[in-house]
Amino acid sequence: MSADVDPAAGHVKPSGSSTAQPPAPSGTPPLVLQGVSKTYAVRGRRGALMTAVDEVSFTVAPGASIGLVGASGSGKSTLAKMITGSERPTTGSITFGDIDVGRLRSGGLRTYHTKVQMVFQDPYGALNPLHTVEYTVMRPCQNFLGMSGHKAMERMHELLEIVGLTPSAQYAAKLPHQLSGGQRQRVVIARALACDPALIVADEPVSMLDVSLRAGVLRLLAKLREERGLSLLYITHDLLSARVVTDHILVLNKGRLVEQGPTKQVLQHPQNEYTVQLLDAVANPFAAASAGPA
Amino acid sequence: MALLEARGVNVVYEPSRGQRIWSVRDVDITLEKGEFVGLVGESGCGKTTLGYALTRMLRPPARLESGTITFDGVDISTLTGERLRQQRRNGVALVLQSGMNALNPVRTMEHHFGDVLKAHGREGEDLSDGAIKARGTELLGNVRLDSDVLPRYPHELSGGMRQRISIALALALEPRMVVFDEPTTALDVIVQGAVMQTIQDLQREKKFTAILISHDLGIVLEATDRVMVMYGGQIVEEQPSKDLLYGKHHPYTEALLNCYADPRADEIHLGGIPGAPPDLSRPQSGCPFTPRCPLALPICAEEDPPLARLGRGAAACHVRAPATRAAMEVSSVR
């Protein structure tokens, strides 16, 4: 299924009926989570444990776009950290082909990051305020691809073009505070794309952006999926953006998977009460037309 | 007589030498008693700055450059010191986005109420512990909280409860007007609806005049009677809230509405607005939305569009609300 994008407009339409899509880069394995749990010891209370993630299992097939939705405290961020290797699961396994993600150490982790990358939530915090766009985007090229200065710079310009920051020469020299939230997120995405990853974990990438800037970034994510066969794990509490970008959705409540299915189906026919609560929480001025002062 | 009349409000923000940012440009606002008005816009549009200006809460390096703010007949734009402090009682109250973080972590809720009531107490008012407890219970009841919250500390309460308490504290002095600055934005998404409902119910019950500042058009249209859309430090449209959902509007308003959709619908069109908000440190001429406007005409970049009649409200747009003499006979919007 592809995301139907209207290039002439600021629109993005969600994945509709199945149409051909370029295959994922050959050899991309699925990401498999099996019975993953994460518990933390509670400070101050001996023996007490806090369960952030409770026996979650799912698979991200190559080229798929999966949404992980829930409010804060649902465990979705913790899952993201475990999937990208920043934290270890307490029980269960996370595998990416023959890589056991839960057991990675620093060397293996670096290799893993060439395949699985992350897009962060806070466009204001995800970029070092003292580094130019050029520096931020070039570093992964130099570190992972071993590119020398000149080649790295070429690749950097290429990446900026891909994410729509054109003319790239103009944006390369800018510092984060000179860019808008949407532009910063594009830089974050460019950085994540540097080593041509197979899977991108996007943790609330548009939640902190103004609504007018969201469609642009979502459209970019959809385009990247379409053109490069990237797998996308999209984490959010906002069901509207999840509907627009994902094909399949997983609803998390207090660390447990409470509902899952094709996105449109789950949103139109939610089975779980928590899903209904999330739906009601979506900002929608047009709902005001039917509601109204009592 | 209108409760609040602000004319020609200009706020300038000077973060460092030689840098001047015009956060609010030439804004006129009129509020009648008991109205619930929404101020909506995106980052940097000046809505929070305007809210702070109206409640005289601006701090350096921001300041009210010019304009008058008349509250119930009294010009509050030049009040300072003790007179300004006195005006806070029965005057204007402010509920902040992170009001829940403004609670003193080592003091109980009861202490907080006592603090506020004693600071602005009048002669002969009963401020004994019993009286404060009683008043506290009453105020908590208004925000749907039980009096067993009184002996608690902030860390023992959830975010939603703390935000309700900050609302209750704001109402403790029986303000005639309350400004809510993004009251639910910092709350968990599931709790936002309930707190917003409480605010609406409160406003209807107590009948105070209220301004709701938010970037979320959904919340604003549901709760308010009238809405003002801000862009680039200016008010670009004013309408009765329900009118915003149909008919023609300022291109920015229409673009903004297009950024929302119902996730349950069969077909979804999610719009965006390409480009970026204007740089407010540069002097501006013409309509601030011109570079991103699909309907822009040459005149839009040259002349400031005045607020002229559009539907039951007004808009500042050369195209949608041209400034004919008839259209300009709209001194305030109803």
Place this chain on the structure above:
Amino acid sequence: MTIVTPVPPPEAPGRATQIPIGGPSAVPGPLRFLGRAVRTLWSNGKGRIGLVLLALIAATALLAPVLAPHSPKATSFPPYLNPNGTNWFGTTGNGQDVFSQMLYGARVSLLVGLTAGLAATLVAVTIGLIAGYRTGVIDEVLSFITNLALVIPSLPLMIILAAYVSHRSVWTIVIVVAFTSWATGARVIRSQALTLRNREFITSAVFSGERLFRVVFREILPNMTSLVAGSFFGAATAAVLAEASLEFLGLGDPNTVSWGTILYYAQQQNALLTGQWVIVFAPGLAIALLALSFTLVNFGVDALSNPRLREK
């Protein structure tokens, strides 16, 4: 409704084309950074006074050979003289010109203040950054050492160390002072590093493949420059006062000419009894002014990092 994407406007004329594709990082070169820092300090009232004062003292120190009417060590004058035409500040018990000594003394005090401050800051930064970035055992050990250093009273420790070292010189003092004043800075830097390491751009750097050294020194440290500068000036202040104290107590090299040794000799030679209050007052005031200048500059540095403190 459809929205047609408008063509983004060209940048204002004159701005669009000539943005240089400059060096790979905007962590500014040291000279440009210094220039910018001085300008910001200058704009802050207290910082400005501090800079002026510091500049005056530095100028005195540099130009001492030119400004001093006599050699500071020459014992060619009658001893115990009060201020007069030839000896503006009078003479010591050994017949040396105090005014010339004051001018040359600026060199030592300034040198010790800056060098010891720098050394202490280097130690503080290294320990603080590593402890703050690496949690676990390393942090525990380093924090323990830091707390230990904080708890031990510095002046008595300095006295003991200086007394035991057989070779007396200015550099002994520098080392001793550096050894005892790094702990406060280390604590502060560790706290800040702890805060910064959880920022998303640090995680992002790790995802970009950066190794530990680069993360700590190219990502975290540049965001802490004001803190480090503040730490430096704090250490320099402490160093100036400590140096004067040690020399006054006779633990310095008695052959050096510094403000502290002037005070030492003044005390040895009972300057107060002989009514030579200038010999006591002048070096004391000079030391205070130098320490004051560092402190004032520190206020300016605070304003650098916290824009809300910047005066209009």
